[in-house]
Each structure stands twice: as structure tokens, then as C-alpha cells.
Amino acid sequence: MKxxxxxxxxxFGTFAFSWVGLTVIPNWQIGHLNPQSxxxxxxxxxxxxxxxxxRGARLYAANGCVYCxxxxxxxxxxxxxxxxxxxxxxxxxxxxxxQRPVFLGNMRMGPDLANVGARAPQEQKISASGGGSGSSxxxxxxxxxxxxxxxxxxxxxxxxxxxxxxxxxxxxxPAATPAPQTSPSQGPPAVAGGAAQASSPTASPAPWPIxxxxxxxxxxxxxxxxxxxxxxxxxxDSNMPAYRFLYEKRRIVGERSEDALQLAAPDAPPEGWExxxxxxxxxxxxxxxxxxxxxPLKEVRVGAPAAAxxxxxxPGGQLPR
Amino acid sequence: xxxxxxxxxxxSVAATAADAEQLERAMIDASTRVPVLVFYTSAIAWLIIGTxxxxxxxFKLHSPDLLSGVSFLTWGRLRPAHMxxxxxxxxxxxxxxxxxxxxxxxxxxxxxxPLLLVAGSGFxxxxxxxxxxxxxxxxxxxxxxxxxxxYAAIILFVxxxxxASWAVLMFRHRRGEQIxxxxxxxxxxxxxxxxxxxxxxxxxxxVPVEGVLQSAVAWWYANNLLFLWFGAIGLGVxxxxxxxxxxxxxxxxxxxxxxxxxxxxxxxxTGMTRLVDxxxxxxxxxxxxxxxxxxxxxxxxxxxxxxxxxxxxxxxxRYSPTLRFTVFGAMSYTVFSVVGIIISLRSxxxxxxxxxxxxxxxxxxxxxxxxxxxxxxxxxxxxxLVGREWRYATLIKLHFWASAYGxxxxxxxxxxxxxxxxxxxQNPSLPFSESVETVLPxxxxxSLAGVLLAAAHFIFAYHFGLMLLGLGRxxxxxxxxxxxxxxxxxxx
Numbered sequence: 001m002k003x004x005x006x007x008x009x010x011x012f013g014t015f016a017f018s019w020v021g022l023t024v025i026p027n028w029q030i031g032h033l034n035p036q037s038x039x040x041x042x043x044x045x046x047x048x049x050x051x052x053x054x055r056g057a058r059l060y061a062a063n064g065c066v067y068c069x070x071x072x073x074x075x076x077x078x079x080x081x082x083x084x085x086x087x088x089x090x091x092x093x094x095x096x097x098x099q100r101p102v103f104l105g106n107m108r109m110g111p112d113l114a115n116v117g118a119r120a121p122q123e124q125k126i127s128a129s130g131g132g133s134g135s136s137x138x139x140x141x142x143x144x145x146x147x148x149x150x151x152x153x154x155x156x157x158x159x160x161x162x163x164x165x166x167x168x169x170x171x172x173x174p175a176a177t178p179a180p181q182t183s184p185s186q187g188p189p190a191v192a193g194g195a196a197q198a199s200s201p202t203a204s205p206a207p208w209p210i211x212x213x214x215x216x217x218x219x220x221x222x223x224x225x226x227x228x229x230x231x232x233x234x235x236x237d238s239n240m241p242a243y244r245f246l247y248e249k250r251r252i253v254g255e256r257s258e259d260a261l262q263l264a265a266p267d268a269p270p271e272g273w274e275x276x277x278x279x280x281x282x283x284x285x286x287x288x289x290x291x292x293x294x295x296p297l298k299e300v301r302v303g304a305p306a307a308a309x310x311x312x313x314x315p316g317g318q319l320p321r
Numbered sequence: 322x323x324x325x326x327x328x329x330x331x332x333s334v335a336a337t338a339a340d341a342e343q344l345e346r347a348m349i350d351a352s353t354r355v356p357v358l359v360f361y362t363s364a365i366a367w368l369i370i371g372t373x374x375x376x377x378x379x380f381k382l383h384s385p386d387l388l389s390g391v392s393f394l395t396w397g398r399l400r401p402a403h404m405x406x407x408x409x410x411x412x413x414x415x416x417x418x419x420x421x422x423x424x425x426x427x428x429x430x431x432x433x434x435p436l437l438l439v440a441g442s443g444f445x446x447x448x449x450x451x452x453x454x455x456x457x458x459x460x461x462x463x464x465x466x467x468x469x470x471x472y473a474a475i476i477l478f479v480x481x482x483x484x485a486s487w488a489v490l491m492f493r494h495r496r497g498e499q500i501x502x503x504x505x506x507x508x509x510x511x512x513x514x515x516x517x518x519x520x521x522x523x524x525x526x527x528v529p530v531e532g533v534l535q536s537a538v539a540w541w542y543a544n545n546l547l548f549l550w551f552g553a554i555g556l557g558v559x560x561x562x563x564x565x566x567x568x569x570x571x572x573x574x575x576x577x578x579x580x581x582x583x584x585x586x587x588x589x590x591t592g593m594t595r596l597v598d599x600x601x602x603x604x605x606x607x608x609x610x611x612x613x614x615x616x617x618x619x620x621x622x623x624x625x626x627x628x629x630x631x632x633x634x635x636x637x638x639r640y641s642p643t644l645r646f647t648v649f650g651a652m653s654y655t656v657f658s659v660v661g662i663i664i665s666l667r668s669x670x671x672x673x674x675x676x677x678x679x680x681x682x683x684x685x686x687x688x689x690x691x692x693x694x695x696x697x698x699x700x701x702x703x704x705x706l707v708g709r710e711w712r713y714a715t716l717i718k719l720h721f722w723a724s725a726y727g728x729x730x731x732x733x734x735x736x737x738x739x740x741x742x743x744x745x746x747q748n749p750s751l752p753f754s755e756s757v758e759t760v761l762p763x764x765x766x767x768s769l770a771g772v773l774l775a776a777a778h779f780i781f782a783y784h785f786g787l788m789l790l791g792l793g794r795x796x797x798x799x800x801x802x803x804x805x806x807x808x809x810x811x812x813x
Binding site for chain 1: 513756
């Protein structure tokens with residue numbers, strides 16, 4: 001090859017082509033999405049994350065969660081992510097506009113986490129369209145009926161005044177028919193009376209050999225702490241590392257601390273001791289609880305049965321398989 | 322000439338070269354001695370550290386309780402630390418070292434101000450050290466291959482600017498009109514990297530793009546780093562080493578031209594194939610898949626060119642360490658690309674996305690292709706820098722076979738395990754945990770392969786150490802892997 005000019009121009013040209021094509025043009029197309037809202041400007045989704053969740057996202061990055069967990073639900077005609085109850089609809093770019101960094105991930109040595117917050121027991125659920133559980137402005141709106149649609153065993157009437165108290169007529173209907181309440185600590189909230197209308201294939205008990213006895217309700221904040229502290233206490237086959245360095249073992253002074261982990265043998269601390277989460281651990285769990293894409297999006301069409309699910313989304317309380 | 326009628330020493334150029342040319346080469350080699358050896362030594366040190374981390378990463382994946390109580394030894398920190406040390410510590414530094422030496426030789430110019438490059442390598446080491454330390458102490462950014470926090474990235478960039486601007490300067494001082502194929506690739510790599518790195522850093526950390534585009538930028542960066550930085554250096558080096566060792570010009574310049582430009586054009590567009598079916602506009606992913614399929618053109622032309630150059634000279638693989646490593650790498654490039662095309666197709670990607678296949682694919686590119694080519698170039702260049710020949714042919718052979726079997730086994734395990742894992746994941750009647758159970762035995766096999774690779778690296782590091790200490794053989798004949806029958810037949 002003779003002449004430098006063509007060589008240099010070619011080297012820059014090819015690269016500029018790729019740069020413009022794969023980053024600049026997409027930035028014009030989807031780089032400035034706004035949250036969606038209904039006509040009155042309420043029921044805004046998505047909403048910015050809380051401070052603790054933002055700090056938790058940094059911990060998620062720092063401890064490499066993304067190398068085993070994805071956060072994207074693929075469409076039902078491509079993969080069975082939805083059938084596995086990892087979400088009620090596919091993920092869309094708008095779901096991520098407030099996330100920084102975005103952890104789409106490309107490995108699933110562990111289950112997808114895009115909706116892990118939506119699986120939380122009723123009273124702990126952080127609304128997908130709001131920061132606080134139940135008290136968000138949108139929670140009483142028809143568009144965000146997720147709150148009532150789901151009534152797992154854990155959502156007792158006593159525990160849900162904050163959500164039902166929104167007073168909207170829509171909210172009262174499912175709340176009036178709570179699932180038969182057993183013991184809060186017994187069994188995962190998989191058998192959900194209110195979610196029967198959802199398209200979820202089964203309401204079977206835990207698909208994994210998961211231990212539930214003596215542990216907090218699945219996907220509650222307390223459960224996440226136990227899971228992070230001792231994954232194999234919950235699932236003996238899990239190959240998730242334990243994150244014990246995020247927890248502190250200390251002697252009980254006076255009364256047992258309120259957020260001490262509810263552990264079972266063999267991981268329970270000795271008598272007189274307790275395991276408490278550090279602030280970092282709390283942030284990480286706050287971040288996990290904030291992951292919730294169950295709110296319907298206008299640009300995502302869902303199938304006929306799933307449409308009902310979109311109005312009253314399924315993932316909450318349903319065990320992913 | 323030996324029994325098979327093939328020259329084994331310096332290529333045919335050397336036979337006709339005047340004394341002046343020999344002298345010129347000796348002077349160029351002398352001028353590159355210090356910086357290239359500094360880059361190589363650092364690279365090999367990082368290779369050893371990265372290998373140890375890799376062992377921990379691999380074992381911890383199937384034995385999660387191993388050393389899990391310590392924050393900086395948790396799997397999620399060791400993995401990015403290993404990856405970044407291999408990418409920026411080992412592969413980049415070794416690649417730069419080789420690029421410097423080849424560039425000086427091809428530009429036929431002595432290296433001016435070699436200490437500047439030594440300073441560059443010092444900064445580079447500092448950047449990798451800071452970055453890897455930051456990852457271990459919990460300051461990773463969370464983007465694949467861009468985990469180094471900003472303070473480390475800036476140092477790395479400064480180091481890089483020193484090295485690259487110096488290399489481009491050398492190109493300006495070149496003698497001779499012809500620009501050889503290798504120079505296109507090296508120049509391309511040297512100019513693409515800073516743009517790539519700056520664009521990645523700017524669009525992710527300084528003026529971050531919104532939402533999922535961050536992932537798009539991150540994968541665009543990672544794939545281009547693989548193709549336009551490592552791939553370009555690897556191909557350029559192969560284009561130099563193969564003709565050089567066998568003493569025969571490249572088969573076709575035209576093919577090489579087509580191969581280079583289509584490579585630059587298509588491989589730079591492939592980034593989104595890691596995000597097939599993700600939350601993106603479909604055209605982005607489709608464009609990347611199309612570009613990936615089109616990389617068949619550069620793959621075919623480059624492969625054909627190398628093959629035709631080697632035609633009739635394959636018996637030389639028995640003797641020359643450089644050739645053996647380089648040809649292994651060049652062949653792996655074809656495999657790497659074909660696997661890349663297959664797993665990017667939508668119908669396959671829905672099975673293998675989110676499985677160990679992607680890890681296998683990265684190792685195919687970074688190890689089976691790039692690292693093997695670089696090993697080959699090191700076996701060629703180091704003796705010319707230290708004035709000694711490699712001491713033990715046995716060690717080179719051990720290194721080659723441990724590396725070849727190790728990486729072969731590792732890729733087999735990751736691809737096979739990944740495909741099964743994906744099939745289980747895609748089967749709705751199986752619980753998710755089944756897919757993890759399925760892949761675990763393969764991950765244990767991968768650990769075994771890792772042991773082989775570690776052995777290869779320790780052997781190589783030891784041998785390189787001997788060379789550095791001046792303990793190589795004093796001889797005019799390069800170290801051949803097997804005794805050359807020719808020497809017996811030659812008159813003494």
C-alpha cells in the first residue's frame with residue numbers, strides 16, 4: 001500500500017463509522033427517554049432510585065453480582081424468562097433510564113434479578129413507580145394496581161393498612177379477599193389467591209429444594225440478608241458465595257437487635273451473639289428490593305392473558321423457577 | 322539447507338543482505354532492548370498474577386465457600402481483577418512490547434528516546450496496579466473490561482498516550498516507501514485504542530449516556546478492544562512472523578488489503594451481539610449480527626493468505642517455536658471468528674446468551690489466538706534482545722503443549738458446558754437451578770485445564786527469567802524444538 005493519507009483516513013473512517021453507528025445514533029434514538037405517566041401526570045414510571053438503592057447499586061458493582069446475575073427479561077416469543085416468572089413482560093429501554101450503571105449482565109449462573117423487588121412479600125414491596133412502599137403517589141391509581149392484585153400469605157390485613165389505606169376503590173377489592181393466612185414464617189408466598197388470574201403457569205410450592213422453615217418470608221428484606229449471609233442455608237445446591245464480610249457478629253447487649261438475622265442452624269450465632277447487617281448490606285438489599293419492572297409500559301405489548309397480568313402483574317409473590 | 326530443503330535460520334532476506342543491513346538490524350535491536358524487555362517483564366509478571374487469580378476464580382465458582390469470608394477475595398472481585406490484569410497487564414503490555422519491536426524493524430529506524438517508553442511502561446504498570454487494587458477493595462465500576470475506576474483509567478491513558486505518540490513518531494521517521502501489512506494493523510491498533518478508550522470512558526463516566534445505552538457502549542467498547550486492539554495486533558504480528566520465519570513473502574498483497582479493510586469495517590460493528598434479545602432497538606442488534614456474519618470475509622482472506630504462505634512449509638512447525646505458536650494462534654483466529662458467528666445468530670444466541678459460552682468465546686480470542694501469537698513473537702524477539710538463545714528446547718515444548726492442551730480443554734469445557742447450560746435454561750420444565758447443576762462438572766473440568774495453563778505460564782516465566790539473567794545459550798543457531806537433521810548433513 002502506498003501513501004499514508006488513505007491509510008490514516010481509512011483507519012479513522014472505519015472507526016468513526018462504528019462509533020457513530022453503534023453509540024451516537026442510538027443515543028439520538030433512545031438516549032433521552034422520559035418516564036411515562038398517565039393523562040393526569042400521575043402514576044409516573046419509572047422513578048428515581050432512593051439514596052440507599054443508589055449506594056446499593058455501587059455495592060452490586062463492587063462485589064461483582066453482575067457477573068452471575070442478569071437484569072433483563074427477554075420477550076416471551078424468544079425465551080422462557082417470563083414463564084420462569086422472572087417478570088411479567090419483557091424489559092424495555094425505558095425501564096432503565098434512572099439506573100447508573102445499568103447491570104444488564106450477560107451471565108446467568110444465578111437467576112435474573114430484573115424483578116426481584118417485585119417478588120417481595122406484599123407489605124415490603126417498593127412500588128415500581130414510587131420510592132416508598134405503598135405511600136407513593138401512584139399507588140392508589142388504577143394503573144398501579146400491582147399493590148392489591150397480589151396478596152401473598154405474608155400480606156396480612158394488619159400489615160397492609162399502609163397500602164390499602166390509599167383509599168382508592170380499586171384497592172379495596174382484592175384487599176377484601178386476602179389469601180388464607182397461615183403463619184408468616186411458614187412457606188414462601190407462592191400460593192397466592194389474588195394472583196390466580198395472572199398468567200403464571202403454576203402456583204406450586206418452591207421449585208427448588210429451598211429451605212423455608214424458620215426463615216423469613218421469601219424475597220423479603222430479612223430473607224435477602226439471610227441469603228447473602230448464608231446462601232446454602234436456604235438452597236443447599238446454590239453456588240453463590242456468601243457475603244459475610246457485609247455483616248457484623250456482635251454480642252447482644254440488652255435486647256436482641258431488631259435487624260439481627262433470623263438464622264437457623266448450623267449458621268446461627270452462638271447464644272448471646274447476633275449477626276447484624278452493616279449499612280452497606282442494608283443498601284445492597286434496598287437496591288435489590290428496588291428492582292421492579294412490573295409496571296406496564298405503553299411500548300411493551302403483552303399477550304391477551306398477560307394483559308390482565310400487566311394490569312395486575314404476576315411476578316409479585318410468584319416464585320421464579 | 323537441511324534435509325527437507327527449507328532454510329531454517331534467518332529468512333532468505335538474510336542470505337542476500339549486505340553486512341550494512343545486518344548491522345542496521347543489530348542497532349535497531351539494541352535500541353529497543355530496554356523498553357521492550359521492560360514491557361515483556363511487566364507483562365509476564367502480570368501474567369503470573371493473573372493466572373493465580375484465575376485459579377481462585379475458577380475453583381471458587383464450583384467451591385463457593387473457599388476463602389469467601391474476606392472481602393477482597395470474594396469471587397465477584399477476583400473475577401474482574403483477573404480479567405483486567407490479563408487484559409491490561411498481560412495482553413496489552415506484551416502486545417505493546419511486540420509492536421514496538423516490529424514497528425522499529427519495519428520502519429528501519431532506531432528507537433529514539435527509549436527511556437520515554439520505559440516511563441510509559443512504568444505509568445502503565447501503576448495504572449494496572451491501582452486499578453486492580455481498586456477492584457479488590459471494592460471500587461469497581463461494574464462495566465465489563467472497564468472496571469478500573471477513573472483515577473486508574475487516567476493514568477493508563479497517560480501511559481498509553483506516551484507509548485502511542487512515540488510509535489506514531491517512529492512511523493514518521495521510517496525509511497523506505499513500502500508500508501508492510503503488519504504496519505497497517507499496528508498503526509490501526511495504536512490509533513484505534515485511544516479513541517476507543519476515551520470514547521468508552523467519556524460516554525460511561527464523564528458524560529454518561531442514559532439507561533441501557535451504557536450497556537451498549539460498554540459492549541461496543543469491549544468487543545472493539547478485542548477486535549481492533551488485540552485482534553489487530555495479533556493479526557499484524559502473525560503477518561510478520563510467519564513470512565519471517567519461513568523466509569518467504571506473503572502469498573498475496575491483494576488478499577491482505579481486502580482482509581484488512583473488511584476487518585476494520587465489519588469487526589468494529591459486532592459489539593451488540595453480546596446483547597441479542599436485550600432491551601434495545603432491534604436494528605442495533607441486527608446490524609451487529611450482520612456485521613459478524615460479514616467478518617467471514619476477513620477471516621477467509623486472512624486464513625487463506627496465511628495458509629497459502631505456509632503451503633509446503635508446514636514441516637517447519639516441527640522445529641521453530643515461533644512458528645508453532647504463531648500458526649496455532651492464526652488457526653485459532655479462524656475458529657474464534659467462526660464460533661463468534663455461530664453464537665451471534667439469533668436462534669443460537671437465545672440458547673447460549675447468559676451461559677459459559679461467552680467466557681469460552683473470550684478465551685478463544687484472548688488466549689488461543691492473541692496470547693499464543695504473542696508467545697510466538699516473544700520466542701522470536703527475546704533472543705535478539707538479550708543476545709542469547711533459549712536455553713531448553715524441552716521447556717518450550719512443555720510450554721507449548723501445556724498451553725495448547727490447556728486452552729483446548731478449557732474452551733471445550735466452556736462451550737460444551739455452556740451449550741448444555743443454555744439448553745436447560747431454555748427448557749421451561751426444568752427448574753433454573755438445574756442449568757447450574759448441569760454446568761458445574763464442566764467448570765471443574767475447566768479448573769483442570771486452568772492447572773495446565775498455569776503450569777505453562779510458570780514454565781515460560783522461568784525460562785524468560787533465565788534469558789533475562791543472561792543464562793541463555795550462547796550460539797548462532799536458534800533453539801529448535803527438535804534436533805535438525807540438517808545440521809548433521811551440513812559440512813562443518
